[in-house]
Structures are given as structure tokens and as C-alpha cells.
Amino acid sequence: MSEDARAIEAVLMVAEEPVPPGLLAELLEVPASRVEQLCQELADEYETAGRGFILARVAGGYRYQSAPDLAPYIERFVLEGQSARLSAAALETLAIVAYKQPVSRAQVSGIRGVNVEGVMRTLSQRGYIEEVARDPGPGQALLYGTTSLFLEKLGLDSLDDLPPLAEFMPDPAVVDALEQGLRPAG
Amino acid sequence: MSEDARAIEAVLMVAEEPVPPGLLAELLEVPASRVEQLCQELADEYETAGRGFILARVAGGYRYQSAPDLAPYIERFVLEGQSARLSAAALETLAIVAYKQPVSRAQVSGIRGVNVEGVMRTLSQRGYIEEVARDPGPGQALLYGTTSLFLEKLGLDSLDDLPPLAEFMPDPAVVDALEQGLRPAG
Amino acid sequence: MPYDVSTPVFEGPFDLLLHLITKEQVDLYEVSLSAIIDGYIEHLEHLEQVDLDVATEFLLIAATLIELKTRRLLPGRDGVDLDEELGLWEERDLLIARLIECKTFKDAGLALERLAARAARSLPRTAGMEERFLALVPDVLAGVTALHLHDAYVRASAPRQVPRVDLDHVAPIRLSVTDAVEALVDVLPRSGTGVFRELTSHLEQPLEIVVWFLAVLELYKDGRVELDQAERFGALHITWLGEQHEPLDHQVPWEEPALEDRRERAEPAAQRFP
Numbered sequence: 001m002s003e004d005a006r007a008i009e010a011v012l013m014v015a016e017e018p019v020p021p022g023l024l025a026e027l028l029e030v031p032a033s034r035v036e037q038l039c040q041e042l043a044d045e046y047e048t049a050g051r052g053f054i055l056a057r058v059a060g061g062y063r064y065q066s067a068p069d070l071a072p073y074i075e076r077f078v079l080e081g082q083s084a085r086l087s088a089a090a091l092e093t094l095a096i097v098a099y100k101q102p103v104s105r106a107q108v109s110g111i112r113g114v115n116v117e118g119v120m121r122t123l124s125q126r127g128y129i130e131e132v133a134r135d136p137g138p139g140q141a142l143l144y145g146t147t148s149l150f151l152e153k154l155g156l157d158s159l160d161d162l163p164p165l166a167e168f169m170p171d172p173a174v175v176d177a178l179e180q181g182l183r184p185a186g
Numbered sequence: 187m188s189e190d191a192r193a194i195e196a197v198l199m200v201a202e203e204p205v206p207p208g209l210l211a212e213l214l215e216v217p218a219s220r221v222e223q224l225c226q227e228l229a230d231e232y233e234t235a236g237r238g239f240i241l242a243r244v245a246g247g248y249r250y251q252s253a254p255d256l257a258p259y260i261e262r263f264v265l266e267g268q269s270a271r272l273s274a275a276a277l278e279t280l281a282i283v284a285y286k287q288p289v290s291r292a293q294v295s296g297i298r299g300v301n302v303e304g305v306m307r308t309l310s311q312r313g314y315i316e317e318v319a320r321d322p323g324p325g326q327a328l329l330y331g332t333t334s335l336f337l338e339k340l341g342l343d344s345l346d347d348l349p350p351l352a353e354f355m356p357d358p359a360v361v362d363a364l365e366q367g368l369r370p371a372g
Numbered sequence: 373m374p375y376d377v378s379t380p381v382f383e384g385p386f387d388l389l390l391h392l393i394t395k396e397q398v399d400l401y402e403v404s405l406s407a408i409i410d411g412y413i414e415h416l417e418h419l420e421q422v423d424l425d426v427a428t429e430f431l432l433i434a435a436t437l438i439e440l441k442t443r444r445l446l447p448g449r450d451g452v453d454l455d456e457e458l459g460l461w462e463e464r465d466l467l468i469a470r471l472i473e474c475k476t477f478k479d480a481g482l483a484l485e486r487l488a489a490r491a492a493r494s495l496p497r498t499a500g501m502e503e504r505f506l507a508l509v510p511d512v513l514a515g516v517t518a519l520h521l522h523d524a525y526v527r528a529s530a531p532r533q534v535p536r537v538d539l540d541h542v543a544p545i546r547l548s549v550t551d552a553v554e555a556l557v558d559v560l561p562r563s564g565t566g567v568f569r570e571l572t573s574h575l576e577q578p579l580e581i582v583v584w585f586l587a588v589l590e591l592y593k594d595g596r597v598e599l600d601q602a603e604r605f606g607a608l609h610i611t612w613l614g615e616q617h618e619p620l621d622h623q624v625p626w627e628e629p630a631l632e633d634r635r636e637r638a639e640p641a642a643q644r645f646p
Binding site (some may be wrong): 065091161162 | 495496497498499500514516517518519520521522524525526527528549550553586587590
């Protein structure tokens with residue numbers, strides 16, 4: 001396999017979104033037409049070999065997908081799979097959106113201390129959060145809030161039913177000092 | 187290609203975490219040994235063909251990863267880069283938890299000779315270690331162990347794949363130097 | 373002899389001792405202990421914060437060393453009784469055992485770092501499933517209560533330990549685009565025109581300059597300034613298109629309220645978040 005084709009495979013494998021051929025061309029420093037040709041060749045190759053995945057052209061870019069005829073396996077995987085619960089990261093993100101709405105992705109990211117793009121997208125795809133407004137300030141960031149599906153799932157009548165946040169949170173240093181003081185000797 | 191091999195490819199393509207062979211066996215209704223064999227064959231096939239991706243066995247499951255030699259392309263593509271590097275203190279603490287687990291904070295602190303509270307909290311926030319149990323003895327100290335994210339980050343299938351601790355024992359010359367340096371009277 | 377603390381930071385007393393004994397390859401009995409301690413104290417003075425645990429542990433080790441050394445230097449060794457002598461050896465063995473353990477895990481940590489660096493060359497696929505399968509995903513909020521959510525928020529918003537070593541080189545963003553716009557709107561109406569490089573000459577961090585540049589673009593987008601750059605990398609001239617203000621009575625009618633205020637207003641239940 002050519003280095004270019006291998007690089008395309010590698011990038012598409014780790015990409016979370018369809019990758020536009022223009023971007024691939026930039027990364028590989030080859031013309032976009034060459035990228036299109038290589039992607040077509042790869043797609044044909046996978047199909048001819050009867051692989052369980054395909055290289056699809058979606059939303060202006062390329063991405064790997066499971067082969068359509070294998071959907072029954074994917075469905076069973078989804079139903080029996082490990083993804084039955086919301087991850088801790090997703091729950092925290094959802095909590096921040098719920099309490100701080102309307103809130104921008106950057107603000108959520110600031111509170112959690114990590115990039116929340118993927119988690120926010122998942123929450124949004126599941127219909128728990130949605131774009132509710134645009135920050136009127138510079139940058140015009142999208143602001144997110146929770147949906148009525150969210151309220152429904154949590155059995156809440158309205159956002160006012162969320163447990164209030166404590167008015168006073170002891171400084172972590174104080175908590176630490178207390179812990180230290182109460183820790184049994186030895 | 188066999189339907190089983192294709193199904194494995196399809197499922198792994200949509201999975202977000204390493205998929206344990208046991209789960210694949212359930213989905214395909216074949217013995218786990220058959221899954222292991224198929225995965226090995228697929229991994230070999232990708233490697234022989236020189237694909238841009240590999241099938242890796244990590245943290246007790248299988249997953250697709252980009253081929254290591256194509257890292258330069260991936261680095262250009264993933265602008266955010268790798269997560270911040272761990273400090274020497276954090277690495278040392280992580281090593282103690284990894285090799286001594288389950289281990290209490292006081293024990294780690296005893297080995298490092300310094301307070302490890304902050305470092306342990308950082309490691310825990312980054313998802314490398316977690317509370318795994320409580321010491322049944324007096325004091326009931328929380329005991330810590332490493333997570334599967336730790337295995338994933340290190341590319342290990344299980345804790346058994348950690349290099350043996352004996353490899354890091356200081357060589358006799360260093361031990362001699364220590365003994366010489368601390369020779370009491372005479 | 374002067375002891376030069378040239379290594380960046382000794383995180384713990386064992387590190388220090390290890391360094392002294394292994395790296396320098398010295399016999400501690402040949403070294404002035406006071407010089408070591410002076411060196412350590414000097415090192416402490418350069419630290420912004422003294423970790424008392426580290427300091428006391430060093431004290432303990434230094435005391436042990438001093439005791440070992442004085443016993444050797446003092447005459448009248450005949451009088452030392454056997455138990456005491458044995459105790460001394462025991463202490464020494466314990467110390468050596470701890471030093472060996474410390475060294476072992478130090479090297480193990482480096483090995484973990486190498487493993488992680490190797491693993492990081494190969495990234496996993498995390499794209500997940502295509503949209504058409506999403507509807508099948510079981511109800512992931514099943515069993516999650518409002519209280520869980522509350523706890524998750526408290527967990528997420530708890531102040532974090534600031535990483536001490538790895539993020540030191542990252543400057544915090546002290547300036548927002550809004551702030552920079554305000555500053556420009558304060559300066560430009562008075563001078564009428566300005567050069568970007570001069571307007572930002574007081575800034576030190578590239579990030580701050582970037583923020584100011586974004587602010588200039590923001591003003592340009594709003595039609596409040598005209599930009600002119602004769603050549604690539606040349607001076608960027610900014611011309612104020614609005615009214616010329618006197619320095620003291622300037623007023624910014626279009627100024628956005630601060631983000632905090634906006635959020636308060638947009639949020640019906642703001643009183644929940646003191």
C-alpha cells in the first residue's frame with residue numbers, strides 16, 4: 001500500500017467526524033483529486049474483499065461505517081453492549097448544562113477542565129441537551145440548555161425541581177484539614 | 187471473508203471502547219476461542235497488507251487503532267495533541283499504585299517520603315487510578331488501584347503485562363554506593 | 373565545601389539523598405553535613421511554598437545522618453553497647469531499604485512513561501456508531517435521579533488541584549475579547565488611529581496579543597474601525613470610524629453587559645446559584 005493510502009486509513013480510523021477530502025489533501029500534501037482517487041480505491045478494495053466495514057462518503061467527507069448488511073450484529077451490540085449507562089464524564093457534563101443553562105461549550109469545558117465536545121455531541125444526539133440561544137457577545141458562542149426529554153427522563157416537572165446547590169461549599173483545603181485531623185493515627 | 191470475521195470488523199468499527207472477546211462471542215454465538223482466533227487472523231491480515239490501522243488487544247478487549255508509524259499524520263490531524271504530560275512525581279506515584287495495588291494513600295506516601303495527597307487526586311481526576319476497596323483493618327483506609335483507562339493509555343492488555351518490578355531494582359553498584367554512603371562507625 | 377543545588381527540584385528527601393549518594397557518588401562521611409543542609413535550606417528558600425512534610429522528613433534524615441556520623445567521629449567507641457550498635461545498623465538498613473524502594477519506583481515510573489509514549493503513537497477509534505443506531509441505545513438515564521445529577525455537578529465544579537509541574541508554562545488567559553474591545557474603544561476615539569503593534573506593546577503573552585487581534589477584528593466586523601496593512605507582516609494601521617471622544621467623558625452606548633450579568637438575567641432561577 002502507498003504511504004498516502006495508509007495515512008488516509010489511519011486518519012479516518014481516529015477521526016470522530018467525516019473528514020473532508022480537502023483536509024486530507026492538506027495533511028498529506030497532495031491534490032484533493034488524488035485523495036478522492038485513493039479513497040475511491042480504498043472503498044472499492046474493502047467492498048471487493050467483503051470487509052465488515054465500508055468507506056462511506058457522508059456529509060462532505062469520508063468515514064468508516066459498519067457494512068449495512070451487518071446491522072443486526074450492531075443492533076445486538078448496542079442493546080447488549082457496555083454502553084448501557086451514562087459515563088461519569090457525560091453525567092457531569094449534563095449536570096453542568098442543567099444547572100448553568102444557558103451555557104456555552106467553552107464554559108462547560110472550563111468547569112470540567114477538559115474538552116467536552118464529544119460528550120456534548122453525544123448528549124445532544126440523545127436529545128438531553130440542545131442549542132437554546134446564541135451568546136450576544138463577541139464570538140457569538142452557541143448556548144446550550146436541557147430539553148423536555150431530559151426533564152421527562154428524570155421525572156422532573158420543571159428545572160426548579162432540581163435539588164438546590166448548597167449555598168456554602170467549604171473550601172477544599174478546609175475539608176482536607178478536617179480529614180487530616182480525623183484520620184486515625186498510623 | 188467469513189460472516190463471523192465481517193461481524194467482528196463491523197462491531198469493532200462502531201465500538202467506543204475495547205470490546206472484550208467474551209462479548210463478541212455472545213453476539214456471534216460462537217466460542218470465545220473462535221473470536222480470539224478470528225481477531226488474531228484479522229490483525230495479522232492488516233499487518234501483512236500494511237494497512238494504516240491495526241487491530242490491538244488493549245485493556246482486555248480488541249479495538250482499532252492507527253498504525254504507530256503514521257503518528258506524524260495523526261499528530262497533524264489531532265490538533266489538540268496529547269493530554270498534558272505527567273510530572274515525575276505523578277509518574278512515580280502512579281508506578282507505586284500500579285505495582286502495589288490495592289494500596290492506601292498512607293502507604294504510597296510512606297514509599298515516596300512525601301505527602302502524596304495532591305498527586306493522588308490529580309491521578310484520580312485524570313482517571314488513571316480509583317478507589318477500589320477499603321482496608322479491612324483498623325482505620326479502614328481507602329485502597330487505590332489503577333483503572334482500565336490506565337491500561338488503555340499504556341497500551342497494555344492487563345496488569346500482568348506491566349514489566350516486572352524486579353527490572354527496576356537498582357543494580358548492585360547503586361546499592362553498594364548506598365551502603366557505602368551510609369556506613370556507620372567503622 | 374559549597375553544595376550546589378543544580379538539579380531543578382527535589383520533590384522529596386529521599387530523592388535528595390538518592391541524588392547525593394548515587395549521582396555524586398560521594399561517601400557522606402567525606403561531605404560536610406552542614407553544607408548539605410545549607411544547600412537544602414537554600415533550595416527551600418527558592419520555593420514559593422514549603423511542604424512541611426518534605427521539610428520535616430529531610431530533618432529526620434539529616435538527624436539520622438548526623439547521629440551516624442557523630443558516633444563514628446567521637447572517641448570512646450569501646451563504651452558503645454552491643455544493642456545500641458545493632459540498633460544503629462538496623463536504622464541504616466531500614467534507610468537503605470527505603471532508598472532502594474524509592475529508586476525502584478522512580479525508574480518504574482519512567483518505564484510507564486515510555487510505555488505511554490509508545491502507546492500514544494497509535495490512537496484508538498472512538499467515533500462510535502452511525503446516527504441510525506443511536507435510537508437503539510437503551511435509556512442511559514434509567515436509574516439516574518435528580519440527586520445523582522446534583523452530586524455530579526458538585527463533583528465537577530469542585531475546585532481542582534492545580535497541577536504544579538506540567539502546566540506551569542501555560543499562561544492563564546487574563547484577558548477576554550470583551551475586555552480588549554473595551555480597552556480599544558477607550559483608546560482609539562482619542563487618538564483616531566493606531567498601529568496594532570504599538571497598541572499591544574504592553575502585552576507580554578502571545579495569547580494576549582491574539583485576544584487583542586480578535587478584538588480588532590470584532591470592531592472591524594461591526595464597522596467601527598478601518599484596517600490597513602500595506603504589506604505582509606507589515607504594520608497594521610487601525611483607524612477609528614466612530615466619533616472622536618474627549619478622553620474623560622467617553623461612553624460606549626453599544627457596549628455589551630458583562631457575561632455574568634447576561635447569564636443572571638437569562639436564567640429564571642438564578643437565585644439558586646449564589
